[in-house]
Amino acid sequence: MRQIQQNPSAIKPKTMKTQYTILAAAALSLACIASSNAADPAVPDFLKEVVIKAAPPVTKEQRAGQAVYQLNNSMFNIYDNSLDIYQKNIRARVPLIMALFSGKGGRFILYRPGQEPLEAPSVPPIYQAAKSVGHCAMATYACVAPYIANSKEDHAWMPLMKSYRTEVQTAKDAILDLAIKPEEQALLQDTLSKVIAFMDTCLKNGGYNYADVESYARGVEPNCEKLIAVASSNQVGHWFQVLTEWKKQLGDDWNHTYALANSIYVARQNNILFSVLVQFFGEQAINDRVLLLETTDFQTTPELMMQAFARIISDRALGKMFFNNDRLMDYELLGWGGRAAIEKEMAGLGKKAILPPLVPFNSTEWPWKIDPKSGTGPASFADLHQAGLLKP
Template structure:
């Protein structure tokens, strides 16, 4: 086969060579202009690496990463290796494991509520989990935990075992029985959650306080960031601990809550996002005379607002738009106005209306 320029194209090249009419001038032009933005992205990434390194060379950075062990904190001092804080004491995970055990039983049984007596697929996993609960109960005395914590854990485990034994011996269960069981452990679960939180908070308060004292005046220039998934962003423990030592004025300026699709992320990803925020602030100042416009705000500009209003007017409806607020804000990064919400605002309030039978 001969190409349009007169040169022969070998047959083995046919699968990878365009076999159709040449692109129009319009398509070529579109690709040319789109290439400008692709090049900008590459140049931005290259510059961002330099910007991020410059930040590390000049100011301390604290990362507080969410994980199932109560979190991880890392201090990056200029010119030094990262310092990983000691982990939260293991008692936090132990207390949380027992507090979550009721939910695990619910997860086993809930899929078969329609006819648990006929569909026995729940039996094997429940029997296995019963063995694990029994082993935990037998090991309880060996744990290094306070007596009140041990007693609370004992109550949950005994309640778990009694309910699982009833299900296995009867060969089934009803929704009413499952609900009564879960509600019955609610007071103890709330107590355990509070105990675990006290261990977590006390640990991180000591860590951050020590870092603040060690850094001295440099603490006032430091940046800090923690990650969150959407479900955990409204009451974030690590962020709130950091606020205690950085102050409300640092929120949105040097302290950031970065929302991610996963519960856990990596320090590298966190540093990348932090670098983007700080670097884009200078860009915003150079281009738009506002330090916080580019790095901190997902901009709904007047052009977009006007377009939304116009499109909604075509549909005979009023546009719903957020109020215009300053780009720079030191407010909490979650809902803070009780008048704009409904229902309970505390875990304890959420269960007040639930019938809960006493647990010994």
């Protein structure tokens, strides 16, 4: 096949002309793009998914607000720095007892100046066993309750119940190996037998109704009351022994020892650990040296409790410095202004504000509901039985 040969010198001028044409077109295109971008800053379609338009400029008012608000933000850094110092000083000078909620009946830790923390032994095992069996009875209710309306059509409860029944049977068989009193073993076994009987009936019938569940709950309830008595008596008796010993160890230092207990909302009323502490410190120490700290979970850590305690003690010093009262900062500082504002708003509506009475800053009132006149109806298991709401 014949090849066509070209003379290089013949094509050079044409090639150079083409290159100049391309360059000129490119320059013109860039100029057009620059001009277009200057007139229309919109991002091209292929960049819209990855490029965010710049926010509009911050206004003078916004900058002013940021400058002022930053003072409050920076306050927390300053407070944190001071809090570290306060915690060290408190540990070096103040005896402290922490009573922390736990699944084992509580953790009591004694902090003495210049010494390592001393953690008390745990509550006897019967506490956990009684509480676990009592919770088992209620967990069985929780397993079936969502399906009461259509348990025979919706069998979603069955796998969970079958699995839990295996665990219940294993626990029941193991009770004789627990180092507890014979009557306690009998109570645990009888309770689990009632639970198993209900489970077996539900599984055999392929369902249940409200009457079945209520009959089960009311049938096992007397045992639950007995389990509560067993668990709480062992818990309280144990911590009484611990605090009796610690009070002897501290001697005169007991009179300036602080005590902390923690509680989630549902465990605040009749809180056992706080109530035990008050028996040793006296009612006059409530909200002064014996404090109940609210937490968002049942269990918290000693570190978080120590931080909260240091904040309270340091804020009391701040309150004395600013307002000449070392208990004012135990209250919401904006609360008095808020109270006045609520009263004003309600007056504008022609109504009286619903607010609690003011109490002295150093009130030693119990930190939960204590006014019998604030409600009606039963206030104890004994009241429930006396009213006929539970079997005698």
